[in-house]
Amino acid sequence: QSALTQPxxxxxxxxxxxxxxxxxxxxxxxxxxxxxxxxxxxxxxxKLIIYDVSNRPSGVSNRFSGSKSGNTASLTISGLQAxxxxxxxxxxxxxxxxLGVFGGGTKLTVL
Amino acid sequence: EVQLLDSGGGLVQxxxxxxxxxxxxxxxxxxxxxxxxxxxxxxxxxxxxxxxGGSISIYYTDSVKxxxxxxxxxxxxxxxxxxxxxxxxxxATYYCAKSKPPWAARVNDYWGQGTLVTVSS
Numbered sequence: 001q002s003a004l005t006q007p008x009x010x011x012x013x014x015x016x017x018x019x020x021x022x023x024x025x026x027x028x029x030x031x032x033x034x035x036x037x038x039x040x041x042x043x044x045x046x047k048l049i050i051y052d053v054s055n056r057p058s059g060v061s062n063r064f065s066g067s068k069s070g071n072t073a074s075l076t077i078s079g080l081q082a083x084x085x086x087x088x089x090x091x092x093x094x095x096x097x098x099l100g101v102f103g104g105g106t107k108l109t110v111l
Numbered sequence: 112e113v114q115l116l117d118s119g120g121g122l123v124q125x126x127x128x129x130x131x132x133x134x135x136x137x138x139x140x141x142x143x144x145x146x147x148x149x150x151x152x153x154x155x156x157x158x159x160x161x162x163x164g165g166s167i168s169i170y171y172t173d174s175v176k177x178x179x180x181x182x183x184x185x186x187x188x189x190x191x192x193x194x195x196x197x198x199x200x201x202x203a204t205y206y207c208a209k210s211k212p213p214w215a216a217r218v219n220d221y222w223g224q225g226t227l228v229t230v231s232s
Contacts, residue, residue, distance in 0.1 A: 032217040036154070043216065045206055045222040046148075056140050057220060093217040098170040099146075099158040100217030 003028065004090055004103035011109040017078040022062075022090030023071060029092050030071035030102060037066060037075045040087045046053045054067060077108070085110040115207050120226030127197050132172035133190040133223055141165070141185035146219060147192045148149030158207070159193065159205070162193035165213060173185045174200075176210075195204040197230045204228075 005023040012018040022029065024036075027034055036054045038046035048057055050066035053073065063084075072088045072090075077084055090103040119131040131147070146161040160181040161170045169181055180193040190207050204227050208219035 010136055034218070036216070036218045038219075043192060045224055046219075047216065047222070048124060048211070048220050051211060051220070064186045091156075091217065097158075097172070099161055102156040102158070105155040 002099035003094060003096065004092060006088075006103040006106045008104070009107045009109065011111055012077075012080045013111045014080050014082065016080050017076060018030055018080060018101055018108065020075045020077075020087065020108070021061060021091075022092075022103050024073075024092060024094075024101075025071055026045065028094035028098055029073050029090075031095065032034040032093050033068070034093045035036040035066065036091045037064075038082075038089045038091065042086075042091065080110055082110050084108060087090070113189040115209065115221055115223035117205065117207050117223035117226040119178045120205065120228045122195055122229045122231065124147070124232050125198060125230055128195045128229060129197065129204055131192040131194065131226055131228070135190065135207075135209070138209070140183075143212070144214045145183060145190045146208045146209055146210060147181060147190075148219065148222075149201075149205045150225075151200075151203040151227075154203075157203075161210070161214075162190070179218065181206055194228070197228075199206075199230050202228060202230045 037050035054066040065070045116134045147159040178196045204225040207223040209221040211218040211220035
């Protein structure tokens with residue numbers, strides 16, 4: 001069982017906005033502003049899209065945004081495009097491990 | 112351009128050993144912590160091990176402690192994962208990943224393409 005809880009799947013139509021939640025505890029998500037998000041297309045390596053809750057690496061579309069409230073972080077994708085169909089994983093540092101922890105992943109389907 | 116090239120995966124019998132390598136280029140390798148993250152078939156991501164730039168600090172997930180050893184050769188810009196006493200549950204694609212400072216944030220900004228390890232008789 002993953003330390004961070006994500007919905008197994010979400011879906012949306014092109015042009016719409018969707019939000020993926022990532023729920024942890026005060027030992028991880030709620031205790032630090034170190035939540036990151038990764039996008040993974042089938043058969044490919046994960047790609048960093050958000051770090052430190054809401055920062056985007058250079059080259060990542062501004063359609064991706066992150067936020068956090070209490071023990072829950074969120075990834076919002078606006079103006080959905082077919083290419084956004086992928087798995088999304090949240091991650092955080094944690095007091096429970098010397099390594100980071102990941103969420104279980106969310107499969108985004110663009111209808 | 113940052114590049115990470117994972118290699119060394121393959122089919123190994125339970126109890127066997129394997130050494131993974133990750134050749135890095137495009138950045139000052141010795142200045143960054145590096146990690147191994149694995150993904151079992153159809154499953155999510157799991158952090159396996161990490162090592163700081165100068166190899167001062169090394170971390171492992173509980174399930175691999177005593178069996179896996181992470182190391183690096185900064186003169187060769189290469190990260191390693193020595194895996195001994197392999198079990199069926201170690202079957203996964205193993206990714207090397209470069210850490211984005213600070214290490215405390217536990218952020219991986221670049222990933223290798225992955226190398227598949229299959230433990231089966």
